[in-house]
Amino acid sequence: MALEPEQVGRSKADLAEMLRVLRKQAGLSQARLAARCHISQSKVSKLETGEVTPSLVDAELILRAVGAPPALVAEVTALARLANTEWQAVRSSWRRGLDKRQAELAALEADAVELRYFLPSMITGLLATPEYIRASLDHVPGDTARTVARKIERQVVLYDTSKRFTFLLTEQAVRWAVVPPPVLAVQLDRLVSLSQLSNVRIGVLPLSTPITRGPMNTFTVYDDRLVTVENFTGRIVFQDARDIAEHLEIFDQYERHALFGEDARDRLREWASCYR
Template structure:
């Protein structure tokens, strides 16, 4: 009789944070260390150790590695805890749950995240993000949603005001596919592309487009956003993966740097955008 496979840990992201906290606390006790002594060995505050063990703070992978060295954890445990720490620093938000909770609630979360972020890096693989979209394009992107999206449209448009906050810096890299995918009617697409061109004049916005052509040996697989250098979100058809581990963020920063080198900017970008908009108008 066949046995059902055990679900992978990546399906248990919600509980991994608490599992990690309990395991780290148990390892400290097995090592015969007080919270204060462990804190000194790790060059952390005792209050931080306490918050980690109580699940109130999500430790970074570097924090976990420091604790494991301090408690002299055996190699087998190190591998298990390190894997658990990486999962604890990753979150999955599936689109079905987001819709059930209300897509406008996700917009409120994004607004709060954007308020606390100084530097934004967006790579857009297949469509235009809400911060750059016209109202018609936003409505078109939500046209097939089974729930009412009127509040979501309003929230997306409200969020666009952050582009005019000159204390923040934005870099948007869009593929030709993202710009030209015919999500809405041709005349509406032309206006949307015009909006992209107009945003290139904002002093705190750097917008680049990657035309199809030439040689680009690195091929991105997903749309992603990096907030400062502390968080990265990766989007696909079924949901969003949120990375907080510094190594995952570093990998996305390296990829973004490569993709930046493929893009056209300023006048070259505006000329290409004008050509694409003209093609829609014709």
């Protein structure tokens, strides 16, 4: 099922209505359906009114309980996945102000304990120097001074030892010339420094590393509850458990190939020396 941004909000109401109709067509009360699915009647009520968005597991339990045919199972499952997905257009973020987006990211970081960042193209703001941050916002319309300041403020979260961070960067992400060579060398020095924090792991994936799966998108996993995936025109937020599990599996595949610790620092220092 293709993800059309305008469908995302509507899909939640459509899914709630469809589940209600299926229950009635099966001749089941909310109480009987709840008993078959081993969930509470109040949850069934909230799913049917749209107060609670069904996960894929919820949808599959109900579909089995009402004896839905395969074609309908496929349709409702696709709708459930879409209902657990959110599209955030980058131009909308620009209109609201990117500093507000920084506040949202700070809230996500504050709520999470384990954070995983897959960075195939550029260095993320949490690891970036002020010069790198300013240069990376060069294409954004308007005054970005407040956004730069907010990005730098967010970096304090790295020193919260109750949290664990893992950053995976490809060689392209590390060496992409966002800033002039001498400034990029300083940025690489910062990566070396941050990698020595006890709760921060920075892994690098050299281009010479044989990996059959190409790195397609930047994504961040917050614990096991939410994933954000970025592209040129915006970001997709996945909250369904299966989507999250798939991204964790992808992250694990790349993590197994990455250099960490002194191996990563030696490679970063080697690349930094090329720019001095």
